[in-house]
Amino acid sequence: xxxxxxxxxxxxxxxxxxxxxxxxxxxxxxxxxxxxxxxxxxxxxxxxxxxxxxxxxxxxxxxxxxxxxxxxxxxxxxxxxxxxxxxxxxxxxxxxxxxxxxxxxxxxxxxxxxxxxxxxxxxxxxxxxxxxxxxxxxxxxxxxxxxxxxxxxxxxxxxxxxxxxxxxxxxxxxxxxxxxxxxxxxxxxxxxxxxxxxxxxxxxxxxxxxxxxxxxxxxxxxxxxxxxxxxxxxxxxxxxxxxxxxxxxxxxxxxxxxxxxxxxxxxxxxxxxxxxxxxxxxxxxxxxxxxxxxxxxxxxxxxxxxxxxxxxxxxxxxxxxxxxxxxxxxxxxxxxxxxxxxxxxxxxxxxxxxxxxxxxxxxxxxxxxxxxxxxxxxxxxxxxxxxxxxxxxxxxx
Amino acid sequence: xxxxxxxxxxxxxxxxxxxxxxxxxxxxxxxxxxxxxxxxxxxxxxxxxxxxxxxxxxxxxxxxxxxxxxxxxxxxxxxxxxxxxxxxxxxxxxxxxxxxxxxxxxxxxxxxxxxxxxxxxxxxxxxxxxxxxxxxxxxxxxxxxxxxxxxxxxxxxxxxxxxxxxxxxxxxxxxxxxxxxxxxxxxxxxxxxxxxxxxxxxxxxxxxxxxxxxxxxxxxxxxxxxxxxxxxxxxxxxxxxxxxxxxxxxxxxxxxxxxxxxxxxxxxxxxxxxxxxxxxxxxxxxxxxxxxxxxxxxxxxxxxxxxxxxxxxxxxxxxxxxxxxxxxxxxxxxxxxxxxxxxxxxxxxxxxxxxxxxxxxxxxxxxxxxxxxxxxxxxxxxxxxxxxxxxxxxxxx
Numbered sequence: 001x002x003x004x005x006x007x008x009x010x011x012x013x014x015x016x017x018x019x020x021x022x023x024x025x026x027x028x029x030x031x032x033x034x035x036x037x038x039x040x041x042x043x044x045x046x047x048x049x050x051x052x053x054x055x056x057x058x059x060x061x062x063x064x065x066x067x068x069x070x071x072x073x074x075x076x077x078x079x080x081x082x083x084x085x086x087x088x089x090x091x092x093x094x095x096x097x098x099x100x101x102x103x104x105x106x107x108x109x110x111x112x113x114x115x116x117x118x119x120x121x122x123x124x125x126x127x128x129x130x131x132x133x134x135x136x137x138x139x140x141x142x143x144x145x146x147x148x149x150x151x152x153x154x155x156x157x158x159x160x161x162x163x164x165x166x167x168x169x170x171x172x173x174x175x176x177x178x179x180x181x182x183x184x185x186x187x188x189x190x191x192x193x194x195x196x197x198x199x200x201x202x203x204x205x206x207x208x209x210x211x212x213x214x215x216x217x218x219x220x221x222x223x224x225x226x227x228x229x230x231x232x233x234x235x236x237x238x239x240x241x242x243x244x245x246x247x248x249x250x251x252x253x254x255x256x257x258x259x260x261x262x263x264x265x266x267x268x269x270x271x272x273x274x275x276x277x278x279x280x281x282x283x284x285x286x287x288x289x290x291x292x293x294x295x296x297x298x299x300x301x302x303x304x305x306x307x308x309x310x311x312x313x314x315x316x317x318x319x320x321x322x323x324x325x326x327x328x329x330x331x332x333x334x335x336x337x338x339x340x341x342x343x344x345x346x347x348x349x350x351x352x353x354x355x356x357x358x359x360x361x362x363x364x365x366x367x368x369x370x371x372x373x374x375x376x377x378x379x380x381x382x383x384x385x386x387x388x389x390x391x392x393x394x395x396x397x
Numbered sequence: 398x399x400x401x402x403x404x405x406x407x408x409x410x411x412x413x414x415x416x417x418x419x420x421x422x423x424x425x426x427x428x429x430x431x432x433x434x435x436x437x438x439x440x441x442x443x444x445x446x447x448x449x450x451x452x453x454x455x456x457x458x459x460x461x462x463x464x465x466x467x468x469x470x471x472x473x474x475x476x477x478x479x480x481x482x483x484x485x486x487x488x489x490x491x492x493x494x495x496x497x498x499x500x501x502x503x504x505x506x507x508x509x510x511x512x513x514x515x516x517x518x519x520x521x522x523x524x525x526x527x528x529x530x531x532x533x534x535x536x537x538x539x540x541x542x543x544x545x546x547x548x549x550x551x552x553x554x555x556x557x558x559x560x561x562x563x564x565x566x567x568x569x570x571x572x573x574x575x576x577x578x579x580x581x582x583x584x585x586x587x588x589x590x591x592x593x594x595x596x597x598x599x600x601x602x603x604x605x606x607x608x609x610x611x612x613x614x615x616x617x618x619x620x621x622x623x624x625x626x627x628x629x630x631x632x633x634x635x636x637x638x639x640x641x642x643x644x645x646x647x648x649x650x651x652x653x654x655x656x657x658x659x660x661x662x663x664x665x666x667x668x669x670x671x672x673x674x675x676x677x678x679x680x681x682x683x684x685x686x687x688x689x690x691x692x693x694x695x696x697x698x699x700x701x702x703x704x705x706x707x708x709x710x711x712x713x714x715x716x717x718x719x720x721x722x723x724x725x726x727x728x729x730x731x732x733x734x735x736x737x738x739x740x741x742x743x744x745x746x747x748x749x750x751x752x753x754x755x756x757x758x759x760x761x762x763x764x765x766x767x768x769x770x771x772x773x774x775x776x777x778x779x780x781x782x783x784x785x786x787x788x789x790x791x792x793x794x
Contacts, residue, residue, distance in 0.1 A: 012442045021446045028442040036433055036666075044612055045409045045425040048743060049418045052793035057613055083480060084661025086635035094523055110647065115636035115661065118649040122634030126491055127524065135647060209662065215441055216454055216665035237519030238483035239512035246793060248748050250507065250532060252515040264481025264512065265606065268613035269433075270667050346445060351645050396449035396643060 002284040004292060007362040010280050011213075018372045020347045023187060023325045023358025026213030026277070035276035039269060051268075060275070061266045062258065065221055067278040068212070071286055072185060072204065073195035074223050080258045081274075082266055085186060085207040085220040087236070089119045089153070091261060092203035092222060094235035096151040096180040097123070097131065099228070103150035104131045107179075111138040111158035116184055120153055138163060142170060149179045156194070157187035157323030160350050162315040164192065164323050168199040175200065186210060189221075191293065191324035191360075193286040196223055203228075211324065211360060214274035222261050229257040238263035280362060292361035293324040300326055300359065300369050307377035314354065325358045332385060334393065339385035345372045399681040401689060404759040407677050408610075415769045417744045420584060420722045420755025423610030423674070432673035436666060448665075457672070458663045459655070462618055464675040465609070468683055469582060469601065470592035471620050477655045478671075479663055482583060482604040482617040484633070486516045486550070488658060489600035489619060491632035493548040493577040494520070494528065496625070500547035501528045504576075508535040508555035513581055517550055535560060539567060546576045553591070554584035554720030557747050559712040561589065561720050565596040572597065583607060586618075588690070588721035588757075590683040593620055600625075608721065608757060611671035619658045626654040635660035677759060689758035690721040697723050697756065697766050704774035711751065722755045729782055731790065736782035742769045 012028040013019060019027055043055040052058050065079035072079070083091075097106070106120050117135065124131040136144050138158060145152065152174055157164045167183060174181045183204040188194050190211030196204055204223040208214035224232055234254060239245045240262040243253040254260035298319065304311060304326075311328035330336055330353060337349040347357040357372070379385055409425040410416060416424055440452040449455050462476035469476070480488075494503070503517050514532065521528040533541050535555060542549060549571055554561045564580060571578045580601040585591050587608030593601055601620040605611035621629055631651060636642045637659040640650040651657035695716065701708060701723075708725040727733055727750060734746040744754040754769075776782055 012438075014443050014445070017445070019445060025441075025446045025448075027445055028437060033434070033437050033442075036437060037430070040425060040430050040433060040612070040670075041409075044422075045430075046411050048411070048414070048416060048424055049422045049745065050738070050743070051422075051613060053791045058793050083484065084635070084664075086661035087480065087484060087633065090633060098523070113636075114639070114645050114647060117647060118634045118636055118639060121649045122632050125630065125634075126495070126632035129525070207662070215437070216448060217662045217667070219664075220661070233522065235519050235523035236484065236487060237515045237522075238481070239510075239515055242511070242515060246748070248511050250511060250514060252518045264483035264617070265604070265614045267481075267616075267664060267667055269670060270614070270664055273437075273666060341447070346447070348446065351643065394450045396455050 002288040004361055004365060007280055007283050008365065011363045013363060016344045018345050018368045020345065020357040020359065020364070020372060022360035023191070023210050024348055025209055025216055026211060026360070027363060029213050029277040029280055031276040031279060032215065032273040035272050036269065039272040057266065057268045060268060060271050061262060064271050064275050064278065067275070067281070068189065068221050071281060072189050072223065073193070073197050075197060075226065078226055078229065078258050079221050079223045080261050081219045081221050081271060082262055083220055085205060086115045086119050088205035088220045088222045089116050089184065090123055091234065091236050092182045092205050093120060093123055093151060093153060095232040096182050096203055098233055099180050100150035103148065105149045106131060106133050106151050106153055107141065107144055107149045108133065108135050108153045109138045109141050110135055111160060111163065112153065112155045113159050113184065113186060116153055116155060138165070141165065142173060145170065145173045145177055145179055147177045149177065151180045151182055153182045155184035155186060157191065159187055160354050161327055162322045162325040164321055167201065171199045171201055187323050187325070193290050201225060208274050212274070213277040215270065217270070218274050219267050219270055224258055224261060226257070234260050236263045240264060240266070289361050293359055294319040296359040296361065296364060296366070296369055297322065297324065297326050299366060300357065300373060303370065303373035304328070304376055307373065308380040310380060324360065325356055327354050327356045329353050330355055335390035336379060336385040338390035339379045340376060343375050343379065345375045399685040401758055401762060404677055404680050405762065408760045410760060413741045415742050415765045417742065417754040417756065417761070417769060419757035420588070420607050421745055422606055422613055423608060423757070424760060426610050426674045426677055428673040428676060429612065429670040432669050433666065436669040454663065454665045457665060457668050458659060461668050461672050461675065464672070464678070465586065465618050468678060469586055469620065470590070470594050472594060472623065475623055475626065475655050476618050476620045477658050478616045478618050478668060479659055480617055482602060483512045483516050485602035485617045485619045486513050486581065487520055488631065488633050489579045489602050490517060490520055490548060490550060492629040493579050493600055495630055496577050497547035500545065502546045503528060503530050503548050503550055504538065504541055504546045505530065505532050505550045506535045506538050507532055508557060508560065509550065509552045510556050510581065510583060513550055513552060535562070538562065539570060542567065542570045542574055542576055544574045546574065548577045548579060550579045552581035552583060554588065556584055557751050558724050559719045559722040561718055564598065568596045568598055584720050584722070590687055598622060605671050609671070610674040612667065614667070615671050616664050616667055621655055621658060623654070631657050633660045637661060637663070686758050690756055691716040693756040693758065693761060693763070693766050694719065694721065694723050696763060697754065697770060700767065700770035701725070701773055704770065705777040707777060708752070721757065722753060724751050724753045726750050727752055732787040733776060733782040735787035736776045737773060740772050740776065742772045
């Protein structure tokens with residue numbers, strides 16, 4: 001039985017704020033500050049270059065990867081950290097495309113995060129071999145998995161609606177059709193249980209600054225199915241993915257398994273903060289978090305729908321079909337979100353008209369949900385959002 | 398007139414250590430710790446997601462890039478931070494190759510850092526269009542710049558010997574032959590003055606954890622000549638390089654100029670540490686640092702050569718032809734470096750037999766050089782390196 005008041009106590013949450021945006025950037029774990037200070041002073045400061053061996057910096061990308069493996073149903077030793085999610089998407093997609101050379105279609109959906117689609121576009125243009133990025137509606141992905149498709153590139157949970165794909169069913173259909181799967185777990189890792197091994201997923205990638213609370217711009221992760229790990233050829237063949245990085249050979253020889261998905265020098269400081277953030281997960285497990293997430297999202301949906309008939313729910317009502325966020329459509333959604341932020345309820349806006357709220361049991365509880373619901377009801381019922389200062393768009397929305 | 402004792406006071410240098418490895422990992426700037434604590438607590442902790450606007454995180458990659466631009470002779474607004482040097486090499490090379498579609502040769506030299514060669518290999522294999530990576534001896538680069546070559550990929554200062562290429566002359570010859578240049582400044586930025594504008598370099602990339610003291614795994618930078626900046630097509634076309642990232646359009650439209658070389662979410666914490674490290678450069682300029690570097694390296698060469706006839710200098714004697722490091726060949730170099738580290742003189746070893754020492758005027762002075770020279774003389778003359786414990790190779794050398 002997880003004590004969620006104990007996990008909540010491990011975060012710094014500003015006074016007067018109900019933070020329903022942990023699906024975009026998780027809050028500061030108290031342990032991350034301490035760890036960072038220690039790594040900077042005791043490791044970088046005192047050990048200097050010898051920290052690569054003495055402090056284990058060189059193994060950090062797989063050591064931290066193992067912590068994430070536990071949360072996404074991967075085997076230890078098959079997840080490695082580094083770079084950003086966009087880079088990891090490119091890396092996975094490049095390897096996957098090369099594994100299916102006779103086919104030219106990369107299948108994705110319009111609910112995928114745009115950067116995934118952009119990275120695929122760039123890869124296709126750069127390759128110049130006539131590949132096609134086929135983008136269908138989320139509901140149409142299954143029907144479009146045919147023997148024409150080389151690779152599927154799908155984000156398991158839709159960043160706008162919170163709708164969740166059925167990873168197991170889609171992967172099975174993909175394999176039945178000779179298709180390689182690349183799963184983006186940006187809105188799943190730390191939000192819902194993932195079973196990469198059970199689904200037999202081929203590649204998976206994700207970021208760590210959302211539900212995993214690694215901090216702004218925290219490093220990404222990549223998983224490669226052990227079946228492919230020693231065969232996948234890395235397009236981004238950097239020295240730390242080499243079989244013997246410190247032999248300084250002139251030609252690339254890929255390292256064993258997931259090691260070859262390393263590229264450049266690991267981001268030691270950022271990984272230290274992330275590692276401390278991940279330690280909080282030792283206090284719970286994904287099943288407990290998932291059960292709690294469903295309670296919180298159901299309570300929120302019921303409360304907001306009862307009070308705010310002007311908001312249209314676009315997240316699936318069926319808990320089994322959604323991630324850990326709740327989204328409503330509202331024409332003046334941008335202004336409404338600004339009015340809420342001004343009153344301490346932090347959600348976010350996604351173009352063109354989506355108000356998005358994330359639920360993160362590690363630090364959000366029923367009292368937060370109820371207080372947020374009251375404030376949303378007040379803002380919406382009394383049109384408190386209808387002011388010019390809430391309608392001026394900031395650079396980052 | 399730079400007060401180098403004042404810059405030295407801005408670093409944490411462990412007691413009993415003479416650190417001649419700042420060419421591999423710079424030491425901890427005191428300001429970096431303070432800045433990191435503040436960014437974690439006051440920005441991430443208190444502002445949460447609103448930090449992207451309120452704390453200016455979104456503009457951080459170009460703001461920090463401008464600090465580096467000043468050190469490498471680039472115009473403000475033409476350097477952007479992110480990812481690792483290996484990724485930046487790929488990015489520059491992919492754009493450069495696409496600008497010269499009729500040619501198939503990528504010219505580099507055997508003194509280039511292996512990761513640059515590996516990234517080129519991966520790119521060539523992935524492209525599958527018959528490109529050739531032609532690796533010649535450093536001294537033969539100039540003669541090999543012909544109208545057959547698409548792109549040169551050259552690290553200005555050789556990581557082993559410290560030998561420096563003539564950027565201006567090679568770039569001029571490249572342009573006379575219709576060749577695009579990609580310069581890796583890993584061992585130049587913060588070590589010697591660079592004049593990208595004067596040389597009319599096409600692309601330049603570099604890391605920031607060496608002479609720029611950004612910390613282990615600090616983010617890399619990329620420069621694109623303004624002449625190409627709005628034409629270069631990014632192969633790594635991530636959302637933050639999009640013209641309107643927060644419009645969440647389904648298709649990629651590259652942003653203006655250097656903005657398109659952004660890929661994923663910026664590494665906010667690491668960039669904060671780097672920004673604080675770069676503030677130290679406001680106390681000096683590259684001309685003063687270069688003059689001091691030449692004094693220190695000359696003093697070191699003279700002292701070591703006088704005392705250690707068994708060491709063979711492989712760094713150019715002509716100051717104008719070397720970067721800010723001094724390297725000696727010695728068959729038992731690995732053991733010798735371990736023996737030196739055990740006595741507080743930190744240099745490093747590069748396979749197969751190179752003892753390497755970096756000189757960084759921001760925090761190394763004559764007394765350090767003299768003390769290090771005495772210890773090296775003792776270790777070499779009395780064969781203090783000849784012990785089994787110094788011969789066991791660590792994972793990272």
